[in-house]
Amino acid sequence: MRILFLCNKSPWPPREGGPMAMNMLIDGMADRDHQVKVLAVNSYKYHITDSGIPADYREKTGLELIGLDLKVRVIPAFLNLFTRKSYHVERFISRKFENRLREILSEDDFDIVQMETIFMSPYINIVRKYSRARVVLRAHNIEHLIWKRVAAETRNPLKSWYIRHLSETLRNYEMNILDHYDGIVAITPNDADFFRNALLKTGGNRRPVPVTDLPFGMRVMNPVSDDTKEDFPSLFTIGSMNWIPNQEGVKWFLEEVWPDVHNHFPDLKYYLAGREMPEWMLKLDLPNVVVLGEVPDAREFMESKSVMIVPLFSGSGIRIKIIEGMAAGKAIISTTLGAEGIQCTNQENILLADRPCEFFEMISICVTDRQLCRKIGSQARSLVSASYEPGELIKKLQGFYLDLLH
Numbered sequence: 001m002r003i004l005f006l007c008n009k010s011p012w013p014p015r016e017g018g019p020m021a022m023n024m025l026i027d028g029m030a031d032r033d034h035q036v037k038v039l040a041v042n043s044y045k046y047h048i049t050d051s052g053i054p055a056d057y058r059e060k061t062g063l064e065l066i067g068l069d070l071k072v073r074v075i076p077a078f079l080n081l082f083t084r085k086s087y088h089v090e091r092f093i094s095r096k097f098e099n100r101l102r103e104i105l106s107e108d109d110f111d112i113v114q115m116e117t118i119f120m121s122p123y124i125n126i127v128r129k130y131s132r133a134r135v136v137l138r139a140h141n142i143e144h145l146i147w148k149r150v151a152a153e154t155r156n157p158l159k160s161w162y163i164r165h166l167s168e169t170l171r172n173y174e175m176n177i178l179d180h181y182d183g184i185v186a187i188t189p190n191d192a193d194f195f196r197n198a199l200l201k202t203g204g205n206r207r208p209v210p211v212t213d214l215p216f217g218m219r220v221m222n223p224v225s226d227d228t229k230e231d232f233p234s235l236f237t238i239g240s241m242n243w244i245p246n247q248e249g250v251k252w253f254l255e256e257v258w259p260d261v262h263n264h265f266p267d268l269k270y271y272l273a274g275r276e277m278p279e280w281m282l283k284l285d286l287p288n289v290v291v292l293g294e295v296p297d298a299r300e301f302m303e304s305k306s307v308m309i310v311p312l313f314s315g316s317g318i319r320i321k322i323i324e325g326m327a328a329g330k331a332i333i334s335t336t337l338g339a340e341g342i343q344c345t346n347q348e349n350i351l352l353a354d355r356p357c358e359f360f361e362m363i364s365i366c367v368t369d370r371q372l373c374r375k376i377g378s379q380a381r382s383l384v385s386a387s388y389e390p391g392e393l394i395k396k397l398q399g400f401y402l403d404l405l406h
Contacts (some may be wrong), residue, residue, distance in 0.1 A: 002037075005040075006040075006116060009037060011023040012052075015275070016275060017216075018116075023113075039066065039101060039104060039124045042067045045242060048065060081165060083169075092290040101126050111134065111401070136401075138187075141188050149337075150314045182210075183209065185214050185400065187341065189213045191341065192211050214393055219389065233268055236302070237272055238273040239274045249311035254286060257360060261330070261360060271305055272289065303328060306370075309334075313337060319334070326350075327381060327388075334352060350376070
């Protein structure tokens with residue numbers, strides 16, 4: 001098959017959730033001898049230089065980057081209040097991207113054009129005009145739900161009102177564009193059910209759109225890290241800190257949980273790592289909170305710490321960093337929403353907590369019982385090996401494509 005991937009950010013390097021998820025599929029299809037081509041947005045949020053792309057990766061994927069200015073502008077954002085258009089989506093509309101897409105479609109025939117996230121949907125009409133390919137949405141999240149949940153957690157009334165406006169306009173766009181696709185690949189079964197129900201409500205008499213679910217896949221880290229090099233006990237959080245749900249979760253944990261944890265375990269350290277940390281996080285001056293910023297090697301960092309903290313209260317889709325932590329054999333404490341979409345079982349391969357007292361209890365258990373940490377981490381690793389093996393997921397996606405083509 002010949003597959004064109006349109007990506008809202010570069011899949012290379014795969015160092016945060018979205019690029020990791022995209023790269024898994026792109027790499028997997030290319031490794032199965034399918035012809036792959038990638039056209040991706042390059043913005044300040046995930047800026048990649050051409051020299052930073054390995055030659056073999058560029059040859060395998062045909063990766064091209066088109067620069068887009070995705071910075072939020074005050075005047076356009078204000079004027080958007082008087083329209084029904086989604087400001088999130090509008091920022092991805094680019095004449096330069098459109099022209100290059102038109103050239104690519106005119107130069108080559110594709111069987112599948114896959115839009116990575118709903119934000120690439122404005123280009124559906126170009127694909128329809130210049131190609132007979134089946135058009136597939138890879139939905140990393142139910143995008144409007146992220147902002148709906150962020151609005152609910154935002155304390156500033158004016159800011160909450162504006163975020164609700166963004167959520168509503170994004171919801172209208174997201175729901176109305178679904179039946180323009182030939183197929184939808186959701187990242188969790190729950191998301192797939194949401195899209196099926198939404199299509200039933202909005203599709204009318206139009207043809208049904210097939211929907212499947214395909215999680216993020218990851219090979220378990222092998223061999224298992226030497227736990228003699230692990231700082232036990234220690235807590236850590238790692239993630240892209242320019243993502244609002246991550247920032248809010250960390251802030252909540254530091255305010256609501258950490259003071260009690262530090263009082264009871266004064267020697268315990270909490271490490272914060274991740275890309276694009278906001279200024280307030282970099283300037284934190286709290287006892288035994290170690291702010292590292294972006295670390296050179298996420299796997300090495302995870303292996304050096306013992307208990308992963310994922311305090312998420314908004315968001316959607318699947319938390320790839322949890323899958324990554326599970327593959328590393330780590331005991332993970334997260335919220336019910338943070339673990340949403342992952343086939344995990346509380347107190348078997350993950351520990352769930354939604355209130356400060358529950359987080360405190362789970363942390364207390366972990367830092368005083370190393371054997372339990374090992375057991376939870378080992379069972380988490382087994383889950384990833386059994387349910388998130390990339391090769392099996394690529395076979396499933398390949399079958400979905402073939403069904404669309406016949």
